[in-house]
C-alpha cells in the first residue's frame with residue numbers, strides 16, 4: 001500500500017501556492033465532459049458540489065435525508081475559526097496553524113494544517129457573500145468569541161446555530177446549481193458500495209430508501225463526504241442516521257482507514273437520563289467562555305447545588321489548569337470530568353455529571369447579556385431536562401461527538417484508491433489526535449470550497465478521461481449482486497433481537513473499553529466481545545418487512561452491521577497505539593498526576609489500516625509525520 | 639405511565655391509510671416523544687409487525703426532519719418546540735394521543751408519518767440564494783451590516799424547513815416558509831441585487847407546486863418551532879408588489 005502524502009516541496013508558507021501553480025488544469029470547455037459523484041451534502045459535500053458545478057463539472061449528489069439542508073452539519077452550534085485577526089489580538093495564519101497542530105497533540109500533517117489556516121479567511125468572506133448572518137458588533141463589523149485551546153478570539157458565530165447558517169449558505173449555492181441543471185440530486189439514497197474498475201473509483205452502488213431499488217451510478221471519479229462515525233458508541237451527539245457505512249465499504253474495497261481510534265469525547269453534553277436514551281445533546285463549548293465547571297469537594301456532599309457554598313466546591317479545571325481554566329481543550333476537560341466522577345464526586349442521579357454554572361457570569365454581565373449569548377442553548381437545555389439553567393447550574397457530562405480518524409488521504413485529499421477523494425469529517429487529515437472547537441466547520445468548508453476544486457481538476461488532467469463505461473459493466477453487476485445478497489441475508493435471519501438493541505450493546509462495549517480511557521486488558525476484552533456480538537447479529541437479528549419498501553428496520557440494520565465490523569478496527573488501532581495522545585488516552589501511559597504521556601519516538605505516525613477480510617486481522621501501514629516547523633513539546637495548558 | 643396511541647398507518651402513496659390504536663405501558667417522563675415511538679417500534683418489531691415509519695435525524699430541533707401532527711397540532715402542544723424536542727413529562731398516565739403526518743396537497747405521504755417535502759426544495763432552487771460564486775467574495779468586513787439588520791435577517795434565516803407552517807394552514811400555504819427566505823436575504827445588503835427577481839421567481843414556483851394562498855389565519859406563526867413571525871409575510875408581500883410594479 002502506497003502512503004505517499006504528495007506534500008509539495010518548499011517552505012510551508014509557499015507549498016499551497018506552489019502546488020496550485022504546478023498542478024494541471026482542465027480548460028473550461030472540457031470540464032463539462034467530466035462527471036463526479038459526491039456522496040454527502042453536509043458542509044464538505046455541499047460546498048464541493050456547488051463549487052464544482054460552478055466550475056462546469058457535471059455533478060451527481062447523493063444523501064440519505066430528504067433534503068441536503070438536513071445533513072448533520074446543521075447541528076453545529078458554536079462557531080467556525082478563521083485567522084482573520086479582526087480583533088487585533090495577535091492572531092495570524094501561523095498561529096492558527098500552530099494552535100491546531102498543538103491542539104491535535106502533534107499527530108496531524110503540518111502541510112495540510114497550514115493550508116487549512118491559509119484558506120480559513122476566504123471561507124468567512126465566501127459565507128458572508130452568500131448571506132450567512134454572522135454575529136456583528138454595533139459598528140456593523142463581524143464579532144468573534146474564543147474557543148477551547150486558543151488564547152485569541154478567532155471564532156465567528158451565528159447565535160448558537162453556526163452550522164445551520166453555514167450549511168444553509170452552502171445549500172443555497174448548491175440549490176442554485178440544481179436549478180440551473182448543473183447538479184442532479186439523489187435524496188433518500190444510501191451508498192452501499194464503491195465500484196472500482198481498473199484500479200480506479202468509478203462509481204457507487206446505492207439503495208433507494210423509499211423503493212428499495214439497488215442500482216449502480218457511474219462517473220469519472222467519486223468523492224465521499226459522508227461525515228463521522230461517532231455513532232459507533234450508540235449514544236453520541238450525532239444524528240441518528242450518521243454512519244460509517246460509506247467510508248467502511250470504501251475501506252473494504254481498498255481505501256486505507258487512518259487512525260480510527262482517534263475519537264473525540266465532548267466535555268459538555270446533557271447527561272444520560274435513562275435506558276430509553278437514543279442520543280445525547282451537546283451544549284456548545286462556547287458556554288465554557290462564561291460557565292464555570294465544578295463538583296463538590298466531598299463525595300458525600302449530596303446538597304442541592306445552590307446550597308453548596310463556594311468553600312465546598314472544586315472548580316477542578318481552574319485549579320488544575322490555571323492559564324486555560326475552563327477553556328482547556330476537549331480531551332483534557334472530558335478526562336477531568338471522568339476522573340472526578342470516578343472519585344465518586346459526580347452529580348445527578350447517575351453520578352455521571354458535573355455542574356456548569358453561570359451564576360458568576362450572570363452577576364457580572366447581567367441575565368440579558370447571557371440570554372443574548374446563549375439564549376437558545378439555555379432553552380434547549382430546559383426543554384430536555386425540565387430545569388432552568390438561569391437558576392440552577394447545568395448538569396453536563398462528556399459524550400462521543402466527533403471522529404478525527406477517517407479514510408486516509410494525501411495532500412490532494414485523495415484516498416489510496418485513485419479517483420476516490422474524501423472530504424470533511426470522513427477523512428482523517430487535519431486534526432491529529434484531538435480537534436479544537438470550531439475547526440471542523442472550517443475544515444469541511446476548506447475542503448469543499450477551496451481545496452477539491454483544484455485537486456480534482458489535477459486528477460482529471462493528469463489521468464486523462466477514463467474509458468467510458470455504463471452500468472451494464474460486469475463489475476457493476478457483480479457489486480450490485482453482492483449488495484442484494486447482503487440485504488436478502490439480513491431479511492432472512494428472522495431472529496429475536498432488534499438491530500437497535502444490538503447497536504446499544506455494541507455502544508456499551510465501546511464506551512467502556514474504547515472510550516475516554518483505554519487499557520490493554522479492556523481492549524482485549526472488547527476484541528473478544530465484538531466478534532461474538534457480530535455473530536449474534538448475523539444469527540439472531542430480527543428485521544421485519546421486505547427490501548422493496550421504506551423499511552426503517554432494514555436501513556438501521558445495514559448501518560449496525562458495518563459498525564459491528566468497524567468497531568473491531570477501532571479497538572485494534574487503540575491497542576496498537578501504545579501511547580496517550582489527544583483523545584486517545586491509554587491508562588498505562590500517564591504521569592503520576594494523570595496527564596497523558598505521548599511517545600514521539602515510536603508513534604509519531606499515521607496508522608493506516610488495510611482491509612484483509614472480515615475475520616482476518618487488517619494490516620497496518622505507517623505514514624511517518626515529519627515536523628519541520630513546529631517543535632514537538634509536551635502539550636501544557638497549565 | 640400508560641398511554642394509548644392512535645397512529646396513522648399508510649403503506650405507501652397509493653394506499654388509503656387508516657388510524658391504528660396501540661397501547662404503551664411503561665413510558666418515562668424523561669423520554670422524548672420520538673423515544674416513546676422508538677419503544678413502540680421495538681415492541682412492534684419484536685412482534686414481527688411493521689414498525690411505524692416517521693422521519694427524524696438530529697433529534698435536537700434543528701434539521702427539520704421530524705414532521706408529526708400530534709393531537710391535531712403540527713409538532714404537538716408545546717410552543718416553539720419541534721416534536722423531537724417535546725418530552726413526555728408534558729403528558730400524564732392514561733392519556734390518548736393522536737399522531738398523524740403533516741398533511742398538505744404539496745406534501746404527499748410516502749409511508750405512515752413520512753411525507754415528501756420535495757416541493758420546498760424546488761421553491762428554494764427557483765431563487766432562494768444569492769449568486770455568489772466561490773472565490774468571488776470581497777473581504778467579509780468590507781460590507782458592514784448594522785447589528786439590528788443582521789438580527790432581523792437572522793430571525794428569518796432561523797427557518798428549519800420542516801413544513802409545520804404548511805401543515806397548520808387550512809389553505810396549505812407556504813407563505814411563511816417562502817417569506818422567511820425572501821426576508822433573510824432581502825434584509826441584507828448582499829441580497830439586494832437579486833431581490834426583485836428572487837421574490838417573483840419564488841412566489842411563482844410556490845404557486846406552481848400547489849401551495850395555497852394566505853388568508854391571514856396566522857396558524858403558521860403559532861406552530862413554527864423557530865417562532866418566525868408573520869411580519870415577514872407582510873414584508874414579502876410588499877417586495878412582491880414592488881417587483882411586479884417595476885418588472886416590465
Ligand SMILES: Cc1cc2nc3c(=O)[nH]c(=O)nc-3n(C[C@H](O)[C@H](O)[C@H](O)COP(=O)(O)OP(=O)(O)OC[C@H]3O[C@@H](n4cnc5c(N)ncnc54)[C@H](O)[C@@H]3O)c2cc1C
Nearest residue numbers: 040041042043044064073078079191227424425438440441
Ligand atoms: C452537535 C454538534 C455540534 C457541533 N458543533 C461544531 C462547531 O460549533 N464547530 C465546528 O467546527 N464543528 C462542530 N461540530 C462538528 C461538525 O459539525 C462536523 O464535523 C461537520 O459538520 C461534518 O460535516 P461533513 O460535511 O463532513 O458531514 P455531515 O454534515 O455529517 O454530512 C454527511 C453527509 O453524508 C450523507 N451520508 C452519510 N452516509 C451516507 C451514505 N451511506 N450514503 C449516502 N449519503 C450518506 C448524509 O446524508 C450527509 O449529507 C459539531 C458536531 C455536532 C454533532
Ligand code: FES
Nearest residue numbers: 697700702704722
Ligand atoms: S429530528 Fe431534527 S428537528 Fe426534529
